[in-house]
Amino acid sequence: MSSDVCRNAPDTGPETAADKERKASEPATSSWAAVFSLAVGVFGLLTAEYLPASLLTPMAADLGISEALAGQAVTVTAVAAMLSGLLTASLTRKVDRRTVLLGFTVLLTVSNVLVAVAANVAMLLLMRILLGIALGGFWSMAAAVAMRLVPAASVPRAVSIIFSGIAVATIVAVPVGSYLGELSGWRSTFVAAAVLGVLTLVFQWFTLPRMAPHGSARLGTLWDVLRRPGFGLGIVGMLLVHVGHYALFTYIRPALENVVGVDADKLALLLFVFGVANFAGTLVAGWLLQLSLRLTLVLAPALMGGAALGLALLPAGQAGYVALVILWGLAFGGVSVAWSNWASRMVPDHAESAGGLVVVGVQSAIAGGAAAGGVMFGFGDVTTVFTISGVVLLASALLIMLRVQAPGHHAGH
Template sequence: MATQDSRAASAASASPAPGSPPLKAAWSAVFALTLGVFSLVMAEFLPASLLTPMADSLAISEGQAGQAVTATAILAMLTGLLVTAVTQRLDRRHVLLGFSVLMIAANLLVAFAPNLIWLLAGRVLLGIALGGFWALSAATVMRLVPEHDVPRALSLIFTGVPIATISAAALGSYLGDLFGWRNVFLLTTALSVVTLLFQAATLPKMTPERPTPLSTLVKVVQRPGIGVGILAIVLVFCGHFAFFTYVRPFLETVSGMGINGISSTLLAFGVANFVGTLVAGYLLERSLRLTLLSMPLMMGVMGWLLSSLGGIAVGSDALMVALWGFAFGAVPVAWSTWITRVVPDEAESGGGLIVASIQLAIALGAAIGGVVFGVGGVLGVCATAGTLLLAGAALVMVGVRTRAPSSMDACAGAADGH
């Protein structure tokens, strides 16, 4: 644990004055946030790989067990919208540590759940921690590193997502077979404890800069270009999750892959996604607008190519899925950077809007994909996902601002997004 003096020094270097960017990057605190992302996303997606044993153990159907994921998503969306208003007078260090404590409690509740009610209670707590953490992440990064390091810091934080997703799918099912699903959640609890200790040792004090009542969300949406940006976010993430929800049926029925081929392709997707997340920091330092535009454009083109050329060659299908993963790796980083540029004075409220928009897009993407799959099959899903993504790219090109209005630049120091 850091001493009181070293923590005070860290706080002074990370947040010299409310509303001012730090003079020196607090990279240890950024790594602590990255570990938080990994722990939260790992816990979020574990039920997907442990669904059958969880259902059998609790004497419920797999459909009921699947509601564990739904409960988390709904609470994450609501918390993303409400967290800045509810915690407006609290030190951000204490709020973030509180979310890690909630994550520990959530995993323990699931690990010892005797029935569906306790399982859902644990997932509700996780949803609160997940939505709150994501809503505050971009604004927190702005207070931990100088402005020019924000894209790189955000890309580092988001690397926790693909690593956790792969780990939840691969390690979750493997360790579940060896030790049982409850022990997997206990291991995740141990990881959460390590996360809490690391964050307690590295996160500086971050007093709230100004009150942020719930009405702030409405005011942020009403700013020029914000509503268009939120709509673009919904289109892009909706298109991605419409495709990704049905990527396995595509690989099975169109590409004709067996289980080994499917596993290899999904692993390639995950690795490419990780690389894309890392590369995003460098791309964003050069051009925010180009990154926001090119990534969904690439994914949209891949969607239409998979729809029209899918099944011609297994290798080309796998390559296009991997390219999709690479492009999507940069998308969350780019939009988080966007919100720090266009509303630097209300980055927390803006972050909450992004969290809620993404959670809504996940639900819409899965729903739209399901309807299209029933009508036009998996190739129709690819074409629909491609269309949504191209529409999102078009919105970015014609209507999304990548910097704050000039009147705000003077008071908030917003950076040029070009």
């Protein structure tokens, strides 16, 4: 797209085929209903991913397995999402993007229905792999599809709306899943998630336009994208930010109990407030990205790192600690939005492949961050986790500010 990306040097050469293709695919008008249908899709996918966290005990008891084995329902989803994120662009390169997205929503629905009737753990895990395929593929395509639903200037806002589905799922999935599980059993909770999938499919069927495939992605494209000037270093910055966050987030409960000093009743409320701040952060990021991509990329880890160090080292008092938790939630809300925008702007001609690499980076950082947090927690305590992670986040902000390329909107910049 002519207004999608700016290079460090002005582009004086002839217009390439990729440039023409991007211009041809940029819409003249905005399809905001389609954007909201994708946000609902992301919400449904992430809700389904998070559900086992609140239902592990009844799931394990019903299937006659250990909670640790039931917990693998989350692991297999993440691994399948990584592979799907990598492979979707190349395997579906000749298929209309509308068809691919609707296919992922069908997979989401089928997965939830079959999990609800699963007679054994093998069936459960197989259906969670289906969910992972839908999750990774959908996420990898989100920013690229946004570029085809709204004009270039509106892409940051569109991506922030789509990814707000993640934040809403973070707030809703665990408490609602837990409540429904207590009310009518864990299987009925997955039936409810399947109903959400059907409603999402109907919404997307009527709002998503046909989007002819560009058809150029191959497996080798992923390597080509990684070798683009500045892209690999950006991915390193993104990994550091996510590892820092997930090392913290894994230990948010002991931090709230031991550092902030909240009791069990207030814990749920504060986690809810964290989630609401996270949702607000995705929307603020959409506005901030229209001002400056670099500022958004740097500000999020800087604020998160400052909040982590404040929680670990400052005698802030309970009100002060709560404010720091809200700041952390608000700042993290902008991270997924900012990096998806960054990837699609760095490589607008292969935005889906770039999105796939972002998905793999995020999913591996979730696992790596949780593991790193565990090691730090083993050596010290929750204060150690928050201090080291805070330093990592501030270092990542510095790296991004000094070394990571951040293309802007307009070719004339």
